[in-house]
Amino acid sequence: MNCKICKTKGIKKNAIVNLPSYNLSLCKEHFIEWFERRVQNTIKDFQMFTKEDRILVAVSGGKDSLGLWFVLNKLGYNADGIHIDLGINDYSKKSREYVEEFAKKIERKLYIVDLSTEIASISILKEKIPNKPPCSICGIIKRYYMNKISKKEGYNTLATGHNLDDEISVLFGNILNWNLDYLSKQYPILKEYENIFVRKVKPYCRITEKESALYTFLMGIKYIEQECPLSTGATSLKYKKILGDIEEQFPGTKLRFFNNFLRKFYPLLANKITEENLQRCKICNEPSSLEICAVCNIKMKLAKL
Amino acid sequence: MEQKFIFNIKYRGKIYNLASDKNKLSPKDILKFLGLSEEYAFVVKNGEIVLLNTSISPEDEIEVINAVSGG
Numbered sequence: 001m002n003c004k005i006c007k008t009k010g011i012k013k014n015a016i017v018n019l020p021s022y023n024l025s026l027c028k029e030h031f032i033e034w035f036e037r038r039v040q041n042t043i044k045d046f047q048m049f050t051k052e053d054r055i056l057v058a059v060s061g062g063k064d065s066l067g068l069w070f071v072l073n074k075l076g077y078n079a080d081g082i083h084i085d086l087g088i089n090d091y092s093k094k095s096r097e098y099v100e101e102f103a104k105k106i107e108r109k110l111y112i113v114d115l116s117t118e119i120a121s122i123s124i125l126k127e128k129i130p131n132k133p134p135c136s137i138c139g140i141i142k143r144y145y146m147n148k149i150s151k152k153e154g155y156n157t158l159a160t161g162h163n164l165d166d167e168i169s170v171l172f173g174n175i176l177n178w179n180l181d182y183l184s185k186q187y188p189i190l191k192e193y194e195n196i197f198v199r200k201v202k203p204y205c206r207i208t209e210k211e212s213a214l215y216t217f218l219m220g221i222k223y224i225e226q227e228c229p230l231s232t233g234a235t236s237l238k239y240k241k242i243l244g245d246i247e248e249q250f251p252g253t254k255l256r257f258f259n260n261f262l263r264k265f266y267p268l269l270a271n272k273i274t275e276e277n278l279q280r281c282k283i284c285n286e287p288s289s290l291e292i293c294a295v296c297n298i299k300m301k302l303a304k305l
Numbered sequence: 306m307e308q309k310f311i312f313n314i315k316y317r318g319k320i321y322n323l324a325s326d327k328n329k330l331s332p333k334d335i336l337k338f339l340g341l342s343e344e345y346a347f348v349v350k351n352g353e354i355v356l357l358n359t360s361i362s363p364e365d366e367i368e369v370i371n372a373v374s375g376g
Contacts, residue, residue, distance in 0.1 A: 016354040213372035244344040
């Protein structure tokens with residue numbers, strides 16, 4: 001199979017990537033070009049940020065976040081990184097090494113939050129708080145520190161590497177449960193709110209997991225390939241598998257599902273977003289829907305306060 | 306005894322040996338052997354990403370990348 005773009009220029013070159021949803025086969029050079037343009041267009045379409053903004057990229061050490069950090073800088077944006085060391089044995093150790101090595105390589109500032117010293121490792125929290133799934137605890141803590149550090153260090157935008165597959169697996173779960181509150185917040189950009197929340201953006205929301213892995217591989221970026229050992233059996237992974245099976249049968253479904261949600265359904269919910277329950281945590285002064293925020297609550301359970 | 310061809314496949318830090326009657330396989334065969342979907346995984350032959358219709362020999366260096374991640 002030959003590259004379709006090269007063909008239009010009268011050149012015969014082997015394709016390395018086939019993108020059935022776009023009816024496109026591309027060589028290495030044109031895939032990279034296509035990918036970067038797609039990220040750039042997503043940033044512009046959703047008015048995520050400009051070259052004047054200070055962006056902090058949440059980097060886990062996986063393909064999406066490292067690739068995103070790389071591409072944002074390549075496109076000329078001002079993006080530094082933040083990594084939360086979750087303390088999940090060898091997995092976290094390796095992840096942190098990949099992130100630190102990469103930060104040095106691209107010469108960008110990296111902030112590290114070590115959960116073992118801040119609260120306790122996720123492995124310990126999982127044992128101490130058995131009634132909450134570890135992914136849920138992890139999500140609460142990550143969101144808390146990412147928002148807190150962004151504000152403290154003067155960044156106005158927090159970028160995460162959530163890709164199309166991540167987005168639609170969450171969307172699928174939220175629709176199965178008709179969780180309107182979560183659906184009303186599922187958008188590629190969540191605007192800043194007073195001095196409480198920084199802007200949150202997902203520039204990879206129209207990039208599939210495979211496209212992201214292909215780009216990161218082609219850019220020669222080393223990343224942790226293993227899945228988080230605590231996420232095994234996570235519902236979102238099962239949903240990804242189901243949606244992947246549908247996509248194989250009907251190419252383009254994943255993108256259509258997401259785009260049509262944003263275009264047709266989200267506007268019906270968007271006006272329902274309120275921050276009326278929002279207050280400041282009595283202990284740490286960070287945003288919370290209760291008097292004491294979820295992270296301070298966890299700390300109290302562990303008698304760290 | 307019928308000759309078997311051994312394909313060494315690197316996947317997530319481990320080497321898997323695929324014994325086949327055929328001396329040529331496709332990336333599709335390799336993904337099937339590992340139980341992976343082409344929707345999420347791809348094959349790298351001698352350092353280059355290849356399409357599913359490519360031919361792979363036992364002497365090729367084969368690596369499989371699975372894009373699925375969680376957490």
